Structure formats: structure tokens, C-alpha cells
Amino acid sequence: MSVFEPRVVAFCCHFCAYSAADLAGSMRLEYAPNVRIVKLMCTGKVDALLLLKAFEDGADAVYVAGCEEGDCHFLEGNLRATKQVDRARKMLEEVGIEGDRLRMYPIGASDAPSFAAAANEMTEKARQLGPSPLKKEG
Amino acid sequence: MIVGERKPFNEIRAMLEGYKKVLILGCGTCVSVCMAGGQKEVSLLASQLRMDARLRKTEMVLGENTIQRQCDREYIEPIVEQAGNYDVVLSMACGAGVQLLAEMLTPLPVVPALNTTFLAVADREGTWLERCRGCGNCILADTGGICPVARCAKSLFNGPCGGSKEGKCEVSLDIPCAWQLIYDRLSDLGQLSQMEIIQPIRDWRPSDSGAPRSIVREDAIGVSGEKA
Numbered sequence: 001m002s003v004f005e006p007r008v009v010a011f012c013c014h015f016c017a018y019s020a021a022d023l024a025g026s027m028r029l030e031y032a033p034n035v036r037i038v039k040l041m042c043t044g045k046v047d048a049l050l051l052l053k054a055f056e057d058g059a060d061a062v063y064v065a066g067c068e069e070g071d072c073h074f075l076e077g078n079l080r081a082t083k084q085v086d087r088a089r090k091m092l093e094e095v096g097i098e099g100d101r102l103r104m105y106p107i108g109a110s111d112a113p114s115f116a117a118a119a120n121e122m123t124e125k126a127r128q129l130g131p132s133p134l135k136k137e138g
Numbered sequence: 139m140i141v142g143e144r145k146p147f148n149e150i151r152a153m154l155e156g157y158k159k160v161l162i163l164g165c166g167t168c169v170s171v172c173m174a175g176g177q178k179e180v181s182l183l184a185s186q187l188r189m190d191a192r193l194r195k196t197e198m199v200l201g202e203n204t205i206q207r208q209c210d211r212e213y214i215e216p217i218v219e220q221a222g223n224y225d226v227v228l229s230m231a232c233g234a235g236v237q238l239l240a241e242m243l244t245p246l247p248v249v250p251a252l253n254t255t256f257l258a259v260a261d262r263e264g265t266w267l268e269r270c271r272g273c274g275n276c277i278l279a280d281t282g283g284i285c286p287v288a289r290c291a292k293s294l295f296n297g298p299c300g301g302s303k304e305g306k307c308e309v310s311l312d313i314p315c316a317w318q319l320i321y322d323r324l325s326d327l328g329q330l331s332q333m334e335i336i337q338p339i340r341d342w343r344p345s346d347s348g349a350p351r352s353i354v355r356e357d358a359i360g361v362s363g364e365k366a
Binding site: 092094 | 146192
């Protein structure tokens with residue numbers, strides 16, 4: 001029996017979370033290799049459909065990482081993303097997929113340790129929950 | 139605009155039970171603006187239904203389309219052929235749109251994905267408030283542009299009633315007393331004397347209390363089958 005390795009998608013904003021991911025690399029911080037980063041100019045670009053599609057396409061967990069509150073380069077993109085994440089969580093739960101597979105993280109540009117922690121936390125969460133119900137064999 | 143709200147997912151799923159090919163059809167006018175049944179909502183619902191079908195290991199072919207208006211025959215005509223490839227159409231329009239679609243697509247079943255709620259204004263982002271009941275006999279000129287039919291819980295024509303307290307309705311402290319609003323507006327307009335006019339007993343015949351209403355405009359009807 002093969003060991004389950006979660007597939008985690010992280011939507012990261014250019015100015016904060018992605019910078020933190022970059023810094024994590026420069027700092028040689030170790031974090032779960034399960035995370036696939038999708039860089040966005042701002043998490044304000046995220047909408048519920050994008051998040052649902054990630055699950056449809058095989059993600060076991062998804063997180064959106066934007067700037068900390070008050071620090072968004074586009075003022076409110078991160079707040080907007082938080083609402084979209086909440087909406088998508090409800091929509092996932094409506095069809096019977098655990099809402100905990102999706103969450104929002106505020107991560108400052110210089111906060112590489114938080115980026116690594118978020119990647120590990122979501123990977124661990126996916127391990128706890130097991131493969132996405134959409135991937136389970138019959 | 140006409141405001142709608144999407145039905146709970148379980149209710150939609152129950153309506154689609156037994157159908158394999160479903161066309162989700164959005165409406166590009168009122169329900170798009172109130173973010174209930176436009177192109178984006180069609181995509182979201184399709185995504186949910188695809189996931190649900192996979193989880194339940196049922197086969198479901200989903201089509202997505204959005205037309206400008208489902209309450210107008212000329213916008214429905216171009217999709218009649220497409221609809222023929224499906225077992226059912228899930229309409230994301232208001233009740234009027236669903237009905238015209240059902241009429242034009244017979245014998246194909248058409249089911250509603252929304253609950254049509256009321257005629258509203260967009261108060262601010264994400265908030266819609268009822269402002270009109272379509273009663274067919276507008277008295278807004280006498281009431282400072284504030285409708286007592288839609289906004290007074292009792293639809294009083296000579297208000298306020300004894301339940302008005304500090305500008306709020308006794309039904310809920312969240313609801314402003316329509317007649318307080320009317321008084322304040324008339325005061326601002328310098329038309330307080332309007333308050334002394336006793337509105338006569340209402341003729342409700344133009345309202346929605348009887349048979350379905352219709353308007354026929356001879357000047358708008360085409361000649362020899364042509365459009366006017």
C-alpha cells in the first residue's frame with residue numbers, strides 16, 4: 001500500500017507571502033515539499049471558484065496566504081480573499097468535503113518561519129484528514 | 139431589480155435526482171447583478187455539482203451557459219437546440235425566467251436553482267433591500283418617495299400605527315418605521331401638509347391579489363409578424 005503524500009496548493013501573494021516563501025528558501029528553512037505555490041499579484045484575485053477548482057483538480061488541501069491585516073499592497077485584497085475562503089469553505093461543506101482542508105494565512109514578507117509553519121501545518125492537516133474525498137477509489 | 143437567492147445545495151441536488159445530463163443556465167440581467175444567478179454563479183454551482191457527483195459516484199454531464207435574459211423569448215430561442223442535448227435544465231433565473239424557459243423548452247423539464255425574493259435596490263455592496271411590491275398603483279408622489287406598501291409591515295396608507303417607537307417598527311428594531319421615514323422626508327421637502335391628506339380606501343385590483351396581470355401595448359406590437 002502506497003503512503004499517502006498530500007498534494008497541497010498555496011495561493012500566495014507577490015508582495016508578502018511569496019516573498020516570505022522566497023526568504024524561507026534563502027534562509028534554508030525546511031518545510032513540507034508537498035506544497036505547490038501559485039503566485040498571484042494579490043490574494044484579492046482569489047475567488048471561491050478558483051479554490052473549488054483546485055480541489056476538483058486533485059488538491060488535498062488548499063491555502064491562501066496573503067499579507068497581514070493592514071499591510072496589503074492593494075489595501076484590502078487580503079480581507080477580500082478571507083471572505084472568499086470562508087465562502088468556498090461553506091460550498092465545500094455543502095457537498096461533503098471538510099472545510100478544514102481550506103484556510104487563509106496572513107504572512108508578512110519578512111516572516112519566512114511563518115510561511116514554513118503554514119506549509120507544514122496544512123500538509124499535516126491533510127495527512128490527518130486523509131486523501132481528498134474526491135480522490136478516493138470506489 | 140428582481141432579487142433572488144440560491145436555493146440550498148441539497149434542495150437543488152434533490153431536484154436533479156435521476157437526471158444524467160444537466161444544463162445549468164444563468165441569466166445575465168437582474169440575478170447577475172445581485173450575484174445569485176449569473177455566469178459566475180453558474181460556474182460555482184457546476185463545480186459543486188461535479189464534486190458531488192464524483193463523491194456519490196454518479197455520472198453527471200454538466201453544461202454551462204448564461205443568456206442575457208430568460209424572461210425574453212428572443213434570448214431563449216438560440217439555446218433551444220443546445221438544451222435539447224440535456225435531460226433537464228437547471229435555471230438560475232427568477233421565477234419569470236424559469237417559467238418562460240419551461241414553456242419554450244417543453245417537453246424538457248426545467249427546475250429552479252433560485253428562490254425569487256423581492257424587488258430591491260442595492261443598498262451597498264452585498265446588501266439588497268426591498269423597495270417595491272409591484273402593487274400597480276404608485277403613490278410615491280404623496281409619500282415623499284418612500285413606499286408604505288413595501289416598507290411598512292402593515293402596508294398602511296395612513297400611518298404611522300401605534301407600533302412606531304423612536305423611529306423603529308414594532309416588528310423589529312432593525313426595521314425603520316416607514317411612516318417615520320415618510321414624515322422626515324416630507325419635512326425635509328417642506329411638504330408636511332401631505333401628512334394631513336387621508337388616503338382613500340385602496341383599490342387593490344391593480345395589485346397581485348387577483349388573477350395574473352398583463353400589459354398589452356398596441357404600439358409595441360409588430361405588424362405582419364415584424365417587430366415594431
